[in-house]
Amino acid sequence: MTTNREAKRAQLRQRLIEAAEIELREKGLKGLKARDVTARAGCALGALYNVVDDLDMLILEVNLRTLIQMGEALNAAVSPKGSRPSSGQDASPDAVMQALAATYTDFAIENHNKWLALFEHRLPKGHEVPDSYKQAHSALIEVIVPPLARLRPDLSTDELMLRARTTFAAVHGVVHLSLQAQFVGVPIANLKAEVKALVEAMTRGAALATP
Amino acid sequence: MTTNREAKRAQLRQRLIEAAEIELREKGLKGLKARDVTARAGCALGALYNVVDDLDMLILEVNLRTLIQMGEALNAAVSPKGSRPSSGQDASPDAVMQALAATYTDFAIENHNKWLALFEHRLPKGHEVPDSYKQAHSALIEVIVPPLARLRPDLSTDELMLRARTTFAAVHGVVHLSLQAQFVGVPIANLKAEVKALVEAMTRGAALATP
DNA sequence: AGTTATTTTTGAACATCGTTCAAAAAAGTA
């Protein structure tokens, strides 16, 4: 049966990705070793290279998962299933932005190592970032566009996309430097309050640009 | 002569730091190899470990240099030697913040690899970040306090320091994601304009908090 | 100046990585 072959192959692939995800979560990007991953997945060292080009590509696969999980968290914050009218897309732009920023902050705190790997991992030159990766990241950015559009009805779609990236990156920077304890960022105890203040200032400043 | 000994030792130390700085600038953090550094410094491989605990500590030394250089650039932007009244500390808070942010952006662009290493490098656990490091970074933050204090006279010194870190980190995040091309950040062509818009929004929003 | 003691420098050797690939094991085919 030829389908059994590729099924087992896909199964091993999934096992390796999951093993890598656990190793990453527990030991961080620098602690992720090929031998540990294959041992956890219950296969030989070389098997990794039958399923994936590179260890870097396996990491990329894990990162893609993380991106998707983060996207789900952000979307859930904005399109709540139950009743949470304070953060739905029809709430005030500031409330939506606050909900998004708070969710991003929580995600980063709760998935520290996996979240860090998104930004620590660099592809060896020659390799290109796959489209699925860029796409998953764009999805994150797009949830910021609606509230931003209400604050800045004067901006074009392209300008809004650009500004959304900037807004995302600003919040990201505060969280990033804070969680990277070696650098003097915002103390974690103050992180959520400072992110809130930042978003408040940004939305107020944005609203002022178009009275 | 016993002073000759430690003088030569210090000389070798400087040579190694400078070699590491060049290697870092040319090849990035991941391309920095102990053998290349010692070859460039003209000493044996093992000599590195007579002068420094670790390769990580050598990198930390280079990073400290980079932090100091960045501090000098930021201070020069705010306390211009010649005549540039538009950005001195007595200029409008927004103008000062804009000058600082633009300087930071330029520094990051012009010293890409060295600047990236500041945030990519992680100490192996057990090692603590030296005080000189934290001090150099605090110095960067402190130049933001004066303009911020004029925007927010209601905040205490501690609150201002905290908000300064947040402001710095927000600008940093936009630059960081933008220069990290693998992620969909702001395109470099738009970077300076977006940083400007961000600072504008933040200062306007901050000013609004205390009319 | 010559001899010995101390300190410094050296680079071969080691441990740990990611990666490869010939051989073994497994699966498919007749």
Add this chain to the structure above:
DNA sequence: TACTTTTTTGAACGATGTTCAAAAATAACT
């Protein structure tokens, strides 16, 4: 069952950070 093809394996390789006994250099002493 015997043969072919595919897959899996793990020993081996090259690269890298780190160590340390030996060599070289320097200091101290007579």
